[in-house]
Amino acid sequence: MTDSEDLIRPQDSVQRVERGEAFLDVRDLRVHFPTDDGVVKSVDGISFQLERGKTLGIVGESGSGKSVTSLSIMGLHPPGVARISGQIFLDGQDLVTSSREEVRLLRGKRMAMIFQDPLSAMHPFYTVGHQIIEAYRVHNQVSKQVARKHAIEMLDRVGIPQPDRRVDAYPHQFSGGMRQRAMIAMALSCDPDLLIADEPTTALDVTVQAQILDLIRDLQREFNSAVIIITHDLGVVAELADDIQVMYAGRAAEYGTAEEIFDEPQHPYTWGLLGSMPRIDRERSERLIPIMGAPPSLINVPTGCAFNPRCNYAHLNGGASETERPELLDTGNGHKVACHLSPKNRQQAWETDIKPKL
């Protein structure tokens, strides 16, 4: 199994961008967690590239490995807990082989992260301003006064009212939306080249979510950052992402531009996600089309295609779905899909079963 993958990997991993050219280049990343019950293969071989100024959306359900991927890029897995293999090139530097200290120096300036839950991501004991100033002074040799002025500017930039007063407030004195904004201000205080937003709006109300998404978009334009947005909400990625990677059980099921994923999705799992979701912008459908069953345990991932027990089309592949793991292959123009369905069957299933119901 692993041998055959090794043979396929070189041609599979890099198509669109040559080695080292992409700003962020993740190659065959694997993150495994050994536990008493067995090895949890949270991420099991994913590759993608991202250029500056572009946004990649990573979509998937809980346990599909989206957050683990982002934490590996940031180097935030505690030492000794995760087994990480593969390569993560950030502007040519491999983060997997770099020391923790080297990666630490990259955080803040080269890359920054917006976490899902701002209450637990901010230190309750220090003022919001203190936390922004601290990060800023690590990377910039400036006095406290200058850093404080910068922190106030950043808070103003993300739309916090009365930033000169709010800079001395503690995180608990902020509302959820303001806290999230303060964290964005913190993440952006050093103009990071790579911004990872892990479910940045999941805990927020829809009107505040709209403000935050606009904010991320504006700031990206301004700083020309590369952005990875991780979410389970297909609406959010449609708003922000240029490219989308759909993940299932630690692997990429489908990769394409946002238009490709939404207009001509290829993988039955992507079809399932789109069918499960009530659409506010379309005629109301009588019934949703759920995916049967539940996501698999990452200790015991089904053999063959991990999605096969839930897939309506697995029987069309003459048993390959149960025995052979599909590789992520290009179907043309960089739209990649990891599925055994023949192009003819896929086209037919999409045209007759899926498209009319979406």
Next chain:
Amino acid sequence: MTTTDSELTPKTPKLGEEILSVTGLVKHFPIRKGVLQRQVGAVQAVDGLTFNVTRGETLSLVGESGCGKTTTGRLLTRLETPTDGKIVFEGRDISHLGEGRMRPLRRDVQMIFQDPYGSLNPRHTVGKIVGAPFRLQHVKTEHGVKKAVQELLELVGLSPEHYNRYPHEFSGGQRQRIGIARTLALRPKLIVADEPVSALDVSIQAQVVNLLEDLQEEFDLTYVMIAHDLSVVRHVSDRVAVMYLGKIVELADRVDLYEKPMHPYTVALLSAVPVPDTKRKKKQERIRLQGDVPSPINPPPACRFHTRCWKAQDICKSVEPPLVELAPGHQTACHFPENQPTDTPAATADQPKS
């Protein structure tokens, strides 16, 4: 399966008749301070709601966090006692019934909770959890409680063999099904579902939404659904009430509300929903609301939305707009409503494509 239905049938309204009516419902949570615990203020969680629910329909309460939708749900199920106002269920005023008098009614009014992890006792087996209503209400079942529970498990798409398992052995979606089985045990008439799918993954969410719809059809259930996801609400509801800071600002038929929203807040909410359509990204027709929802401890006077409303004028700050019916079945509390019947409907975000 149960014996309860027969004795209560005469009072049960027919499909489409009023089952629940709420008038002027108020709930203020006092804020106490100091040694003497004197009341220094109140969180005005719910402040004067009036609506009714007819049998067999789904009424959804939507709004942002802090708008009082969950408190309303807890008032309807009488997990909280209202500060003021009346809740009439099947012709009976239940707003101030005591614990003991309320208990028999709990067969008819049940709740589905948001968090499938917190709402099931981890030390009880599924059998004990789902069988609890029978024991608590001393309901005799024909073939014993175990049989009844197993039937319920099958009904919600679980296997009868799950009887002896514990909640931790199940995934979030399955747990939510266990909760639904417990809710259905005594064949309630009214179910208050507080964010029943928001904690679930998208693919599982669709399964549970479909299950709730099937059960409604099979048992003529009436749902009061509390939710914040406007796409899900549109899918499941017959009527929708939009709440803002403890008040209903708009109450209408699903189609009317989504196609011709009248209250500016509803318009803003709808336009803020991210739509999984890459073509819409370019249009930018979004209404950006400024700031956050004000505190319900000290809500703005008159129209509570005026601090964030782009149409607000002086009258909005001094005179509270009443909730009035501007179109048949479409109530709005606004001085300057959008999409009035005489107007041509403005192009809003939710107009169906093709």
